[in-house]
Amino acid sequence: MSTPPGLDGAVHVVGTGLVGASVGLALTSAGADVVLHDASPTVAAVAADLGAGHLPREGDPAPGLVVVAAPPDVTADLVVAALRSHPDAVVTDVASTKARVVADVRARAGADAARYVGGHPMAGRERHGPMAARADLFVGRPWVLTPQPDTVATATAAVRELVSRLGASLVELGPEEHDEAVALVSHLPQVAASLVAARLVGAPERAVALAGQGLRDVTRIAASDPVLWAQILASNAAPLASHLRLLRDDLDAAVAALETVAGTAAPGHPPDGVPGPLGALAGLVADGNAGRAMVPGKHGAAPTLYATVPVLVPDRPGSLAALVGAVGEIGVNVEDLRIEHSPGRQVGVAEVSVVPAARDGLVAALRERGWSVPD
Ligand SMILES: NC(=O)c1ccc[n+]([C@@H]2O[C@H](COP(=O)([O-])OP(=O)(O)OC[C@H]3O[C@@H](n4cnc5c(N)ncnc54)[C@H](O)[C@@H]3O)[C@@H](O)[C@H]2O)c1
Numbered sequence: 001m002s003t004p005p006g007l008d009g010a011v012h013v014v015g016t017g018l019v020g021a022s023v024g025l026a027l028t029s030a031g032a033d034v035v036l037h038d039a040s041p042t043v044a045a046v047a048a049d050l051g052a053g054h055l056p057r058e059g060d061p062a063p064g065l066v067v068v069a070a071p072p073d074v075t076a077d078l079v080v081a082a083l084r085s086h087p088d089a090v091v092t093d094v095a096s097t098k099a100r101v102v103a104d105v106r107a108r109a110g111a112d113a114a115r116y117v118g119g120h121p122m123a124g125r126e127r128h129g130p131m132a133a134r135a136d137l138f139v140g141r142p143w144v145l146t147p148q149p150d151t152v153a154t155a156t157a158a159v160r161e162l163v164s165r166l167g168a169s170l171v172e173l174g175p176e177e178h179d180e181a182v183a184l185v186s187h188l189p190q191v192a193a194s195l196v197a198a199r200l201v202g203a204p205e206r207a208v209a210l211a212g213q214g215l216r217d218v219t220r221i222a223a224s225d226p227v228l229w230a231q232i233l234a235s236n237a238a239p240l241a242s243h244l245r246l247l248r249d250d251l252d253a254a255v256a257a258l259e260t261v262a263g264t265a266a267p268g269h270p271p272d273g274v275p276g277p278l279g280a281l282a283g284l285v286a287d288g289n290a291g292r293a294m295v296p297g298k299h300g301a302a303p304t305l306y307a308t309v310p311v312l313v314p315d316r317p318g319s320l321a322a323l324v325g326a327v328g329e330i331g332v333n334v335e336d337l338r339i340e341h342s343p344g345r346q347v348g349v350a351e352v353s354v355v356p357a358a359r360d361g362l363v364a365a366l367r368e369r370g371w372s373v374p375d
């Protein structure tokens with residue numbers, strides 16, 4: 001095998017949804033030649049229209065690197081097909097679990113598997129498809145690679161270079177070690193968020209209408225794609241089941257403490273050394289504090305790409321449009337816009353994301369025009 005050209009050649013992205021189109025947007029904006037493939041021609045065309053690359057053309061050069069960004073259940077097939085079709089290319093993937101994909105590719109691709117490096121960016125969204133893609137999706141996020149002892153060094157180097165060009169932070173792990181880790185930090189949170197959000201179904205509307213930021217924070221990822229997540233959870237079943245069993249033990253302890261406080265528990269005193277019910281409840285929250293403190297911020301790059309300006313917006317038709325118009329007249333580009341709004345409240349809070357250099361000027365100019373911009 002000759003030296004794979006890696007990122008010096010064209011890059012093919014196979015699967016141009018959220019992750020694939022985000023890879024394409026970032027590489028294209030850095031000047032790479034990106035060719036887009038998807039099982040759905042419409043999805044590939046939308047990704048191309050958004051600037052993630054171009055559709056295959058007659059005379060395209062062979063790829064130096066193929067990035068498979070399709071659902072986990074077809075990832076190994078697509079990796080093996082890419083290794084066969086492009087004998088000089090390096091192939092990587094982004095599937096959320098690694099042990100099964102890596103083992104499958106190694107079992108089926110023979111010597112060609114030496115040009116494959118498994119990968120997984122720890123960055124994503126609760127939305128799917130190219131419309132949700134962002135060129136900065138991976139900036140400052142961990143990106144796991146799982147090279148094997150027989151992976152050719154130039155292949156590993158090419159995929160390390162991809163991770164670096166996308167602004168992500170490189171982590172190398174064995175496939176099993178990766179899957180154990182994501183069971184705890186990605187798959188357990190998804191199940192917990194889905195189960196908490198599912199409790200709202202059928203709840204009285206007046207109760208749900210009181211929802212504040214706490215519920216929104218805990219349930220954001222409950223909006224994720226069910227079919228994709230069924231695959232992800234199933235492909236990491238044993239490690240995830242172990243974590244869920246431990247969570248179930250903690251839930252049982254919380255229920256026991258609450259039933260004791262409510263007077264509905266079976267009578268009896270806790271054994272020596274076991275905290276009483278209020279101690280148990282405080283302990284539960286304190287343990288959460290300790291766990292939360294362990295969650296890292298973004299690695300490497302600046303913690304946020306945009307500065308956020310909160311603006312109070314009256315709950316009247318046209319208010320939001322007037323705000324966006326005012327920001328435009330001030331000459332600042334709205335990079336993102338998020339509304340915090342609870343039904344029945346007279347005002348909402350619009351969070352206007354702008355490049356950090358524009359923040360202070362925008363705050364001053366909006367206040368001058370009468371907008372309420374909290375500190
Ligand atoms: N969503 C996330 O937060 C996230 C984060 C990191 C990694 N991942 C992984 O990235 C991969 C893609 O996820 P996504 O969120 O971009 O999903 P997505 O649904 O947005 O995109 C997947 C795309 O793959 C295409 N596809 C399906 N079968 C194909 C085939 N046989 N050939 C070519 N294209 C095919 C689909 O048409 C779709 O456009 C998955 O393996 C997922 O586990 C997802």
Ligand SMILES: O=C(O)C(=O)C[C@]1(C(=O)O)C=C[C@@H](O)C=C1
Pocket residue numbers: 095096121122123124125126127185186187221
């Ligand atoms: O932020 C989100 O929306 C995500 O769910 C991203 C997230 C994660 O758990 O961190 C989800 C699954 C992917 O495999 C990688 C990243």
